[in-house]
Amino acid sequence: MVERLYPLCRSITGDGVRATLEIVGEYIPLKVHEVPTGTQVLDWTVPREWNIRDAYIADATGRRVVDFRASSLHVLGYSVPVSATMPLAELRAHLHTLPDHPAWVPYRTNYYQPEWGFCLAQETLDALPDGEYEVCVDSTLTDGHLTYAEHVVPGQVADEVIVSCHVCHPSLANDNLAGIAVATFLARALAERTPYYTYRFIFAPGTIGAITWLARNAERIDRVKHGLVLACAGDRGHLTYKQSRRGDAEIDRVMRHVLAASERPHRVAEFTPYGYDERQFCSPGFDLGVGSLTRTPYAGYPEYHTSADNLDFVSPEAMADTLAVCREAFAVLDRDRRYLNLSPYGEPQLGRRGLYDSLGGRSDAKQAQMAMLWVLNFSDGEHSLLDVAERSGLPFDTVADAAGALHGAGLIKA
Amino acid sequence: MVERLYPLCRSITGDGVRATLEIVGEYIPLKVHEVPTGTQVLDWTVPREWNIRDAYIADATGRRVVDFRASSLHVLGYSVPVSATMPLAELRAHLHTLPDHPAWVPYRTNYYQPEWGFCLAQETLDALPDGEYEVCVDSTLTDGHLTYAEHVVPGQVADEVIVSCHVCHPSLANDNLAGIAVATFLARALAERTPYYTYRFIFAPGTIGAITWLARNAERIDRVKHGLVLACAGDRGHLTYKQSRRGDAEIDRVMRHVLAASERPHRVAEFTPYGYDERQFCSPGFDLGVGSLTRTPYAGYPEYHTSADNLDFVSPEAMADTLAVCREAFAVLDRDRRYLNLSPYGEPQLGRRGLYDSLGGRSDAKQAQMAMLWVLNFSDGEHSLLDVAERSGLPFDTVADAAGALHGAGLIKA
């Protein structure tokens, strides 16, 4: 999937995004939204749509020394059309390189100013003789649409968990084709049985896409109880969970718990107001319980936003590991509840309800019985099952199973 | 006292409890309560009363190979009557041993199911030849009563401190004859002068006894401000204080303070919903400020619930030490108050009230004067004397004495 998505030239608008969503749609059904240029979205306006057919720099012999067909990174995102011939000295003002990594091509954009430009390897630039060059950017920047898509896994309740990943970056594998892939397979895994929450997956361009989604879903926001932004999900580094702005949102506690319990090496980071679309979900007016899961985080590796973030940079094992953690976390999140002990004065007599008998043949009977006592004692409307698991040191599943048994016996209510 | 109590066969009901309370009653006056079988108490029902005259396993020659007269532990608690002859193979299903400690006899009960059984040393069992054995349990399980007792040390106020210890275990010295003994002598010590609080000592069978007491004292619960469950009070291990469910109840703070100040090696444990009758007092509907003091805690030593918890396992010094800590803690608890500074704007002039003069001849005058400033500054209705002692680093008694002097001068009120 990542290999198929890799060559496409994505940006915050245009046909590259549509082609990307079409491929994702082969794995999970998507509802695609098209929002017209000029639409007011929160403090922003949907920009004109950008499309590009070709772009190159050719030398005097007509040879393309920089060619968009070789990599979508070669053109500055949102370049306005240009067709001209100019000396190298004049052209340089439009060229972007990475002097520290002379073999790599940087990724650059300039969405909101009428510029054009090319990105290339420093060593390519160094090899160019002086002289006249033909430059061509065959792009269009016209009124059109911003495109994003949603996929919903219906749950038992209307309360939602959102999973968001940006789809606006061109040929960068880790950022964010890996995130798109993990989100897609996470959606399929969640649908295996009806979850408690409704899970909404959002595939949208960064910043303006999240802002557009927020603007068009104002009435839904109150139903969004938890969320996760997925990015940089495929490199070989350790996992990093960046907490929501609240820091103690349930998703924060669940992710911390699952990462610690899994004994994977990992890092938990405080919220910062830059990074990916958690910036928008966690802006102070919304302040949603939305964290962000990456492997090596935003701007944390030299290959970040360069041509070195290619298919070799990501691994199937790393993506599978990210997916596994997401599944573990949502398994906890989906079962976590606050219960109320309906018999809170003294311990209820478990024996006569068969809650001791039922455990007789099980090897983990003692742990299961302890879990019942913990759930009964802390089901005061304030403590969640995750609280009980953390306080008791018992596995979350044991605690949740105990709660299920007590609920079945009418001793607690949700 | 422990030696006299040791041979008695106690259970959650029956004459063993009555005989135990009779002996305790020789030390402190007790009010004994008899609650009829079938009485509804919270979620439970008072069970039938169990009494036992004799029990044994005899071999073909009539020799008693397991004999209740040798130790009350040999019979499974609440065994129904039986009189039969059966081969060893069939008898085994009713025998309980400790393979890991072949010389010890385990303590086992089965209060709420109609079973019978014997507890014996593994090495005794191993020495039994196959063949027919006569088994006899001469017990009665009939409508009767559950028995518990109270002793009250009247205080200056009706607010109560409860001290509870379970009296249902048969011949186990540390669990809980040591607790009974410490409680008894603590009650005598508190009566030496009229305490501030009213102290209520509860001698009741575990679980069902505490539940019965709670059920019959619903109107009193609001007056119970603090409490302590005493158990395993006599072994040679360090002290362990298990905090109340609240974790920051005044008794928790007092015990932590006193144990730390005393420089005894000790452990402070978080609340867990198993252990002794703090389970009931700290159930979420009551959530009383009741902690539990033991030496080695619940199930924390191999001798726990075996014949090795015998008179040698406990020491008078350990019991005296437990008693001393209880006295120190209650001395703090009983004097701890929140005062209100009646002259809170600037410092009041202590000199003209003779509060400097009065200190002139004392070697600890400087500390006493500091204590006055601390009490004045923090008597804002929110900080207790214990808060002041902890924050200032001054001894609690110095702080309490300063509060007394300031109260005498009319500068603070309770």
Added chain:
Amino acid sequence: MVERLYPLCRSITGDGVRATLEIVGEYIPLKVHEVPTGTQVLDWTVPREWNIRDAYIADATGRRVVDFRASSLHVLGYSVPVSATMPLAELRAHLHTLPDHPAWVPYRTNYYQPEWGFCLAQETLDALPDGEYEVCVDSTLTDGHLTYAEHVVPGQVADEVIVSCHVCHPSLANDNLAGIAVATFLARALAERTPYYTYRFIFAPGTIGAITWLARNAERIDRVKHGLVLACAGDRGHLTYKQSRRGDAEIDRVMRHVLAASERPHRVAEFTPYGYDERQFCSPGFDLGVGSLTRTPYAGYPEYHTSADNLDFVSPEAMADTLAVCREAFAVLDRDRRYLNLSPYGEPQLGRRGLYDSLGGRSDAKQAQMAMLWVLNFSDGEHSLLDVAERSGLPFDTVADAAGALHGAGLIKA
């Protein structure tokens, strides 16, 4: 300035205080207050005014062996007049020495009891032969006034910051001529541009002076938002900031931040109800956000309250350093605000407001841009700029500048 103030004989009342304030008044304009003896101030009464012309002990030859003219420390503060001849044995009851520091003269007072006495070096005393001595204290203790002064640096708002230093100690350089000097130059520095807050400097005798000020400014107290007591500001030790009683007052957070950011070795101490006039400002009825800045704190050096706290004991560099920290702290305090993001749903588009452009040419553009995102995200009415600086790890000034730019663009309001 310290050299000129040093010889004066100050006490809690009298002409020494007036002369001191006259010298301070040459640097900054002062409003001097005279409060009559007998005035009721909170729980206290303004005492009689004490003045002294001369005091000595002379031997049989008429030679002055202890002479007030040599040092104002030689006479017990508030000594009543005496003119007598007595044997050394009788005189000893009125003599105060420091046996552990035989060359030093102690500083002693007895404001509220009719006594007289002399302070002298132990070695001076040891050298005195037995015999008759003439003692003379030519003092007056009569109805008069308590004198204190204020200097105000007017700000943009009526909310006040108070800076207080005691002016009642005689010839002790560090305690508190250094504090008086730092306060004076701090006032001059603050006046260089109109500060946000109004800064009120209080030069008053210790304890009774602060109590008098508080009593006479009851209606002003609500406007006092922050404050600092300056004392022992000139010795060569590290800085110590003693927190207000609240512990989390804004002045506490500012001082902790500035001291930590400055990387000066320093200590932050908890509030204690003794020390200097923070005792009064932080009494529970007022509970003002007033901390105390010293170098080596109250009673923390052997020279404390002795003749060794002389001009050599303080250094201009140390006073300049204390002054610098005060200026840094007030620079933060004065700019610290809670803002409200007026565009809190998603990030506002900074680019179209020129907030990206305006940064283009600056080398710290990235940090400035980050600061804007931080200020926007945390301007929720709960977080101050100092909170943002601490959470982001960005310098306070960068954060405050970003807030200024955002305020200018109408994106946040105070």
